[in-house]
Amino acid sequence: MEILGYKHIAVLAEERFYAQAVHSIEYGPLARFFARNSELPAELADYFASFDLIVNYLFDPDRIFETNLRRCGVPNLICGAARIVENAGHAARQLARPIEQLRINVVDFAARIFPSIEDREFAREFLASVPPPIIAIHPGSGSHEKNWPLENWIGLFSPRSRFADLERLVVISGEADEAQIDQLEREWKNRDVRFARNLPLPRLAAVLERSIFIGHDSGISHLAAAAGANCILLFGPTDPDVWAPRNDNVQILRAPNGRLSDLRIEQVEAAFAGLLCG
Numbered sequence: 001m002e003i004l005g006y007k008h009i010a011v012l013a014e015e016r017f018y019a020q021a022v023h024s025i026e027y028g029p030l031a032r033f034f035a036r037n038s039e040l041p042a043e044l045a046d047y048f049a050s051f052d053l054i055v056n057y058l059f060d061p062d063r064i065f066e067t068n069l070r071r072c073g074v075p076n077l078i079c080g081a082a083r084i085v086e087n088a089g090h091a092a093r094q095l096a097r098p099i100e101q102l103r104i105n106v107v108d109f110a111a112r113i114f115p116s117i118e119d120r121e122f123a124r125e126f127l128a129s130v131p132p133p134i135i136a137i138h139p140g141s142g143s144h145e146k147n148w149p150l151e152n153w154i155g156l157f158s159p160r161s162r163f164a165d166l167e168r169l170v171v172i173s174g175e176a177d178e179a180q181i182d183q184l185e186r187e188w189k190n191r192d193v194r195f196a197r198n199l200p201l202p203r204l205a206a207v208l209e210r211s212i213f214i215g216h217d218s219g220i221s222h223l224a225a226a227a228g229a230n231c232i233l234l235f236g237p238t239d240p241d242v243w244a245p246r247n248d249n250v251q252i253l254r255a256p257n258g259r260l261s262d263l264r265i266e267q268v269e270a271a272f273a274g275l276l277c278g
Contacts, residue, residue, distance in 0.1 A: 002051075012201050012223075017114040025058075033068045045072040055098055057082055078102075084242065091242055110247040111226040115206035123206035127170070130194055133276060135163075136170045136211035136229070139184065140177030141218040148216065148234050148260045148268075150180055154187055155265050156272075163272065167192040170211065172220055174198055212275055214268070216260075217243050225250050232271050236260035251275075 003010045003022045010022035032038040048054065049072045058065055059082035069077055080098035084091045092109035099106055115123070127134060139153045157163050171193060173181040185195060196207060204220075205227045213224040213231045217238045225231050225245035232251050233244060237258040244252050253271055255263040 009201060012113055012205065016116055016119075016202065033065050036064055036067075038068070040068060040071065049073040049075075052076060053078070053102075055080060057095070059083065086239065086242060089242075090246065092246060111222060111245060112228075112247075113205050113223070113226040115202055115209060115227070119202045119206035120209075122203045123210060126196070126203075126207060127194075127210060130170060131168055132210075133168060134170060134211040135168050136172055136196075136208055136213045136224070138172040138177075138213070138215040138218060138220045138224075139180050140173060141216040142176040145237050146217050146235075146260070147180075148236075148263060150183060152263075152265050152268075153184070156268060157188075162269065170194045170196055170207065172196050172199075172204065172208075172215075174220070212272075214272065221245065230275050232268065232275065234260060234263060234268065236263070 001019045003013055003019045005022065005025050007022055007024040007026075010019070013019040014022040029041045029044060032040055033044070048069055051074065053076040054069060054074055055078045056066060056069070057080045060066055060079070066077065066079055078098045078101055081094055084094055088094055090109060092111070093106075096106040096109070137153065139147065139150060141147050155161070157166055157169065166188060171181065171184060173195065175198065181195065181197065184193075196204065199207065201223065205223055208224040208229045209227040211224070211229050213221070213229040214234070215221040215224065215231070216234050217236075217240070221231065221233050222245050225233075225247040228249060230249050230251075231245070231247075232253060233240070234253050234255070235244065236255040237260075240252045240254060244250065251271055253263060253267060255261075
């Protein structure tokens with residue numbers, strides 16, 4: 001099995017149980033597969049034709065990529081939905097529907113990932129100075145509406161709270177979270193907090209595997225759930241019945257009226273205390 005996609009994401013599967021190889025969708029010669037009646041590179045045409053089956057999830061409204069794959073002589077091609085539809089079931093359920101054309105009955109929609117030995121060695125070294133239980137938070141999501149207010153995160157770990165021991169805290173961030181993380185670094189500059197900025201996803205998964213996690217409706221939350229972390233996920237305007245991980249290790253706190261600003265610190269504290277006691 002091989003995966004064609006954004007390599008920094010697909011690498012989570014490469015030689016980590018699921019795929020033998022991953023390839024970048026941004027590879028230059030692939031551009032011809034997105035143009036009508038183009039001359040297709042023979043190397044790529046032969047590559048695609050070599051597979052017994054291709055399952056295509058690319059957004060391809062004019063079916064240009066699909067047509068070019070068929071021009072290569074791909075023997076079996078299944079096209080799945082490139083976008084998730086609200087009120088049509090959980091996202092994982094929607095993505096599994098093409099697989100059911102192969103008479104494979106998907107019954108478990110809980111994602112799982114498997115960090116490599118090298119990923120876990122990195123996590124051991126990265127967290128060597130952090131005493132257990134390790135608490136990881138991701139205050140971002142890529143969307144302001146899906147984020148719990150930053151002052152609430154600060155309040156949750158204030159010196160007066162029951163979770164004031166920040167030497168156990170790891171703050172996760174990506175490129176979309178820079179402003180929030182800069183503010184947290186200023187707020188906690190005199191406290192022993194570990195910041196994990198822009199870690200490669202396989203290494204981040206291994207870090208999260210060893211943690212209790214609090215986050216939002218985001219890809220990082222799905223990563224934490226799939227890695228096996230006990231998770232508290234804060235949902236506002238989006239529907240957890242569609243977008244939340246289906247893993248048993250996930251607890252959802254949904255904001256009243258879909259506004260995360262209405263989700264009280266005390267509610268998150270209570271859920272978090274329950275995980276720590278458990």
